[in-house]
Amino acid sequence: MSIYRLDKLFAPASVAVVGASGREGSLGRTVLGNLEAGGFAGPVYAVNPRFADPTQHLARDGVICVPELGAIAPAPELVVVVSPPPTVVEIVTAAGQAGAAAAVLMTEGLGAGEGSIAEAARREARRYGLRLVGPKCMGVITPHARLHASLGARLARPGDLALVSQSGPIAAAIVEWATRRQIGFSGIVALGDQVDVDIADCLDYFAGDEHTRALLMYVDTVADAAKFVSAARAAARVKPIVVIKSGRHAQTAELAATHTGALAAVDAVYDAAFRRSGLLRVLDLDELFAAAETLSRQRPFHGRRLAVMANDHGVGLLAVDRLVDLGGTLAELSEATRSTLAALLPGAASANPVDITGFTDARTNAAVLTALLNDKGTDALLVVNIPTAFSDPVALARSTVDAVAAQRRGRALHKPVFVVWLGQNDEAGRIFDTAGIPHYATEAEALAGFMHLVRYREGQALLMETPDALPRDFVPDTGAAQRIVRRALGEGRAWLDMAEAQDLLAAYDIPAPPAAIACTADAAVAAARPILAAGGTVAVKLLAPQVMQKSDVGGVHLDLASEAAVRQAASELLAFRGTPEVPVEGAAVMVQAMVRRRGARELIAGLADDPTFGPVVVFGRGGTAAELINDKALALPPLDMKLAETLIARTRVVRILGAFRDTAAADEHAIRLVLVKLSQLATDLPEVRELDINPLLADADGVMALDVRVRVAPVERIRSGTRHPRMAIRPYPKAWERTISGRSGRTFFVRPVRPEDEGLFIDFVRRVSEADVRLRFFAPIRDFNHAFMARLVQVDYARAIAFVAIDGDSGEMAGVVRLHADANHERGEYAVLIRSDLKGTGLGWELMHLIIDWARAEGIRVVEGQVLRENTAMLAMCRKLGFSIRPDVTDPSVMIVELPLRSGPDAVSTRPVLDPAASG
Incomplete structure (x- = not known):
């Protein structure tokens, strides 16, 4: 239902609290007290069957007591439910029948899924178009509307940040922190169990909200990936969105049967989804607070060149180190600026970072800052101050604010300034708050905030890129690929055999060396004979549906140079019967010519299956130790050539794809093309759940898939309507x-x-x-x-x-x-x-x-x-x-x-x- 009636949730004309009570410490009394303390201007109704006399009032002025929702005319636009679980469905029905627009379910213990109270409440709400927040939620706060329909300790200050959280306590903690820093919000909602209104709905609402300039999100899990990604991509195109997610080290990929599956841990998939959606991810609350400080006071800007000004050279160097760690760029000052600084700071270094020393007075401080702001080679400025016995931090703060104001006067574009006043001087903090200049406790927090805005702008630029088209002559043989998969599923198999897997690659024009399947040692020798006669060597590999990783059981014999060696290797592998835990029957062997490509890099490329986001493209360093090296990057399909390029760039292995010493550069275009072809395969064949090319050899002559495994399963539709049954991002229709x-x-x-x-x-x-x-x-x-x-x-x-x-x-x-x-x-x-x-x-x-x-x-x-x-x-x-x-x-x-x-x-x-x- 998306934003339907959410305007009434965040800015209602009237509010009813069902389960209201005059008892101190009760949920009902707390909510009523917050509504009163917030200064809500509309009528507030306390609903409880005990209030038989509709003229009775609680001990709070302006609260009208009624025994039931039906007694209120016109119907309240927002209903807050704090009554016991057995009454909730009845209350939701009454609210819907009365014509209420939205309800906040704070009640806990409603269960989940079919047969639960929560599901029954959701069905009743849908009958009447009533929007539900919760259950088990903290509530809603809209400072501009003076609405404090929540269990939080205070009404937040008005501002232009929206906060959407799946955790009530975390939302409350952020509000408390923001209040101390004079940071305000356009709206706050803690969603609880999300039986109706979810994160995607809130993203859609705040993306179009005139009071909201940026969004903060706390996420536990995403239920509807397609809805979430679509809403996030739409919102991120118009406003910065910062997200924090818990459970970063939860692993559900441990039971995956392929290298690509093992590399696609849950959090890595979420990270790929956030990245593809244009969201800025932070890893902890400190970083989230830094993002809130930045976004509340500084709009996104163009450029990434930072000048650093500090009253101590060591602290300036620490800031530069951290900037480089974060991938930032240190500005190179112009000759004119250097000359100005040399005159202002005789004897001090005039290079970036600029050391103004601990003896600098307010006037010199302002002059140096002005010179750096006027430098055309800088895009932003970081000012760091350490308390000394020779300077007045408050006077320096005032001079900093005055210099910034003077430089900005009459200019449409304001060069951003980030300040760190170590020691947390309260008066200096108030000066910066009043001036709207973001300030931080440490240089690390300030640089994190600076890089948030840099990454946001670069993400927006990436969204505007026009990718290279696929070669016009690339037309996959989807018919042949579908027949391969259907045959395996029809036979009840979960894995394609090696011949089928190679045919599948051939259908998508992914190069692989020819291979022969043999069920006897004699057949293996016959297949190897032409290769050996030409002076080559062969590899003999075990093929058994019960064996997921051939190398783990000694199932790969390489560099065999004679028929006798091939016969012995094939005989050993064909005689392999597995282990008592995993017996092997019906084994065969695959015979391949050894591929000799001097300087080839071993890569891994493939598809993994995520229960939430569906197919995921995986790329990284290949080989038998792929999981141990853990050099990988993930992306949600569909991919184009530009997205494939950025996927490769996020790995460490990209450093050795270029030329070095006497080794020519690998063909990165060919690597990108393989990733795009795998993305297309995922689009065409939703039954393919895991595909593992390891190793994928890459050199100056192109790529070669040496080994491939493919797992298939019937499609269970997790996407509604006519869309792709499993992909989070809708592919080309x-x-x-x-x-x-x-x-x-x-x-x-x-x-x-x-x-x-x-x-x-x-x-x-x-x-x-x-x-x-x-x-x-x-x-x-x-x-x-x-x-x-x-x-x-x-x-x-x-x-x-x-x-x-x-x-x-x-x-x-x-x-x-x-x-x-x-x-x-x-x-x-x-x-x-x-x-x-x-x-x-x-x-x-x-x-x-x-x-x-x-x-x-x-x-x-x-x-x-x-x-x-x-x-x-x-x-x-x-x-x-x-x-x-x-x-x-x-x-x-x-x-x-x-x-x-x-x-x-x-x-x-x-x-x-x-x-x-x-x-x-």
Whole structure:
């Protein structure tokens, strides 16, 4: 249900507390006291069957006592439930029947799952559209609305940070810390057991909340990965989000049967999900507090070059060390700045870090700071002060604030300043708080805050990247791959045999040496004979479905140079019967030519299976000790070439992929391509649960998969609707590719937009007239820059779609139509643009039908749009399509068009397409 009625949760007009009591120490009295202390302006109702007289009041002014919710008219918008578990379902039903918008369930002991009180309450709430927070939650705080409907100790200060937590105590601790630091919040919610309102809903709400500039999150677990990732990616595009998660060292990959599975520990998968979603992850509360301090006082900025100014050279060097540890960049000061500093600090070093010494007075302090702020080679400044007997920390704080204010006066862009006043002088802290300058207890905290903003900006830039396209001649043989997997599943097998695994790689054009399967020693010798005759050597490997890791049982014999050696090795392996715990039957052997590639690096690449996020791509250092080395990085599919590049860059093994000594650089493009192909395999074959290429050899000539294991299992759908049954991020919807024709008989290939379509869009807009651009964007646009274009071609298919039409004759882009669903996935806003020279061909009509078909299939109830009143052609088409049309009351030049849709089995259009096979 997403943000449906959440506005009433965070800013209700009235509140009822069910289970209210006058007894000191009770939950009901605590909530009532907090509502009163917070200064909530609306009516507050205390509901308890004991309050038979509706005119009775508790000992608190303004609290109206009633025996039941039905006695309140109009219905309270927010209901807080603190009554015993057996009464909760009845109360939820009454709240829904009365017309309440939201309920906060603070009651504990409601259980979970089918048959529980919590599940019954959820079902009743759904009947009436009542939103539920909890159960077992601390509640909701909205400082701007003076709402303190929680069990927290105090109402937080108003501010522009939102806090979403699955833990009430952690939320309370953050509020207490923030209050002492004069940091405020736009909203706070502790979600408890999340039977309805969850983290994704709150992300959607606060992403659109005008009071919220950044978000803090505490996460235990994610239940609906697809919903969470989609909401997080959408929110992170517009606001910084910092997340902390507990259980970093919990291991559920211990029983994995492949190296890639063992490397995909739970927390590593969460980390990959956070990274892909654009979230900034912190590891502990100290770092979260540092992030809160930074985000509350400093907006994200461009650049990463930091100047360090300290009144002690040693502390300055410590700050530089920590900056380098965090991956930051030390600014190089200009010659002009160095000259200025040399004049201000005679005898002191004028390089970065700048040592102003412990004798510097307030005037010199301000002059040095101003010089660094004016330096064009710096993007931000860290100021560190240590108390000395020769300086006044308060005077230095005031001079710092004055210098910053003077430098910022009249400038649109403010260079950020981070300060550390060691010793925690309270008066200095108040001075910085008043000035809105972030300040920290240590240089490590300050640098962590600085790097949070650097990483956020770089993450945003990465989202705007246009990745390389896959080679146009790469077309996987998905039919052959599906047949391999279905055959194994049909025979009740969980593992592909080696021949099948190699055929699967071949279907996705992943290079592997040829291999022969032998069930006898004679057959093994026959397979090896041509290789030996050519002067090569062979490897003989055990093939047994019961053996997960061949090396663990001596199941690999390498560098065999004679037929006798091959016969002996094959005989030993074929005679292997396993252990009493794991008996082996039906063993065979695989015979492969030894691959000699001087300077080849041993890598690992594959797919792992996560119970929450589905398939995960794994890459790292390969070999038999892959788990011990633990040099790996994970990413959620689907991947493109740019994402594959960043995945590789997060490993240590990337350092030896380049050229060194007499070894040529490995072909990184080929490595990236393997990762993208594995991602595509995960998209096409949800039955593949683990795939392990180890080792994947890489050198200047490309890559070679020497050994591969593949585990398969029937698909258990954990994603709803028409989406991929297991992936957290919706892949490219290939099934919607099709060929259409306009009235002129001209044909167009229509497909969902891809990130690599930026070039197509650039050529397209050049052939759209200024008048048509203005009708589409409501204003003339002359600069179609990279950032603008990236937003058009990078689409989260879970929330939006854009279809591009490609001229069948010229291959040029002819038109585009897009639809963006709201956070509730109930209404979708459309936009369409046709190349000016193709208007009147019927292409716009066909694209509008297509976008309506998509909306129906997605369960969207209303397609709507804004059309300039002068755009008579679009308004005429909307009338023919059945849209209602009305003026926009806020803008007389704009018309609002709306088309209600039906969903269900008959929702998908039966309009014919010229190429049914192309529609997937």
